[in-house]
Amino acid sequence: MEQDVGRLVAECIERSGLSARQVAARAGVSASTVHRIVNGVVSPSVDTLDTITTACGAGLTIIAAPLATPAAAAGARAILDPLYPTEVAPDIEHWAGRLDAWADGDPVEIVEEAARASGVLHxxxxxxxxxxxxxxxxxxxxxxxxxxxxxxxxxxxxxxxxxxxxxxxxxxxxxxxxxxxxxxxxxxxxxxxxxxxxxxxxxxxxxxxxxxxxxxxxxxxxxxxxxxxxxxxxxxxxxxxxxxxxxxx
Incomplete structure (x- = not known):
C-alpha cells in the first residue's frame, strides 16, 4: 500500500510542474516527509495525503472497493505451504502477519481471509x-x-x-x-x-x-x-x- 501511495504522490508532483521541495513547502510538511512517502517508506495519514495532493493542484477522492491484492494469497501460502520460500517480499510478509493475526493462527480462517482479500474477480x-x-x-x-x-x-x-x-x-x-x-x-x-x-x-x-x-x-x-x-x-x-x-x- 505504501508503494501505491508513493506512486500517487510522485505522479501528482510530476503533473504539478513543481519540485518535491516546493510541494513540501506549500503543504507545510518537511521535504524529507515527502521523500519518504514517495519512496514507500511511510504511509501518510489521509489528512497529510490530502494536503500534499492539494498543494500539487489535485483533489483527493477516496473510494472503498473490494480488495484484490495478490500479496494476500501469497501471504497465506507463505504460512501454510511448505513449498513456499521462507524469504519473501516485504508486502507478502506484511500480509502473512496480518492474516495470521486476523485468523488467530487457524489454517481454515487464514485461507478464508486470504480469499476475501485476494479477490481474483476484481x-x-x-x-x-x-x-x-x-x-x-x-x-x-x-x-x-x-x-x-x-x-x-x-x-x-x-x-x-x-x-x-x-x-x-x-x-x-x-x-x-x-x-x-x-x-x-x-x-x-x-x-x-x-x-x-x-x-x-x-x-x-x-x-x-x-x-x-x-x-x-x-x-x-x-x-x-x-x-x-x-x-x-x-x-x-x-x-x-x-x-x-x-x-x-
Missing amino acids: RPEAVRLSGETTIGRLASAGDASGQRWALSGAAGLDLPSFDEAVPAISVMWCEDPSVLVPVLVGGALRPASAPDGATVVVAAAEPDLFLGTFERDRVVYAAPIQIAIDAISVGGDAADRAREEIRTW
Whole structure:
C-alpha cells in the first residue's frame, strides 16, 4: 500500500510542474516527509495525503472497493505451504502477519481471509468469460499462448478429465492475459456480462503463484492452497466445496 501511495504522490508532483521541495513547502510538511512517502517508506495519514495532493493542484477522492491484492494469497501460502520460500517480499510478509493475526493462527480462517482479500474477480486485468468449453481447450490455449499458466478455482477442486466441461467458476492464471484471451474468445466462450456469470476468469499471475503447480492428464494446476483460496474467492458452489476440503487438511 505504501508503494501505491508513493506512486500517487510522485505522479501528482510530476503533473504539478513543481519540485518535491516546493510541494513540501506549500503543504507545510518537511521535504524529507515527502521523500519518504514517495519512496514507500511511510504511509501518510489521509489528512497529510490530502494536503500534499492539494498543494500539487489535485483533489483527493477516496473510494472503498473490494480488495484484490495478490500479496494476500501469497501471504497465506507463505504460512501454510511448505513449498513456499521462507524469504519473501516485504508486502507478502506484511500480509502473512496480518492474516495470521486476523485468523488467530487457524489454517481454515487464514485461507478464508486470504480469499476475501485476494479477490481474483476484481483484479483490474482479469477477464471474465462465460459459455461452455472443455478443460482440454483451456489447456491447449494455454500452451498455444507460449507462456506459463495454471488452472485453479473450481477446476482445481474437480480435476476434470481433458474432454470434460470446465466447471464454474474456474480460474486460469497466466503471465499475460492479453495474449491468452484472444486465443480463448470465440466459439463457445465470450465476455461475461456479470462476475457471477463467468465460467472462467483469466488473470495475471505473480511469478510465485507457479510454485507448487502440478500436472494431471496434460493439464497444469495451481498449488492446492491456491486452488482453495481461489475457489472461496469466486464464491458459489466451488466456495462451499473448498471449505469442506480444507477442513480435512
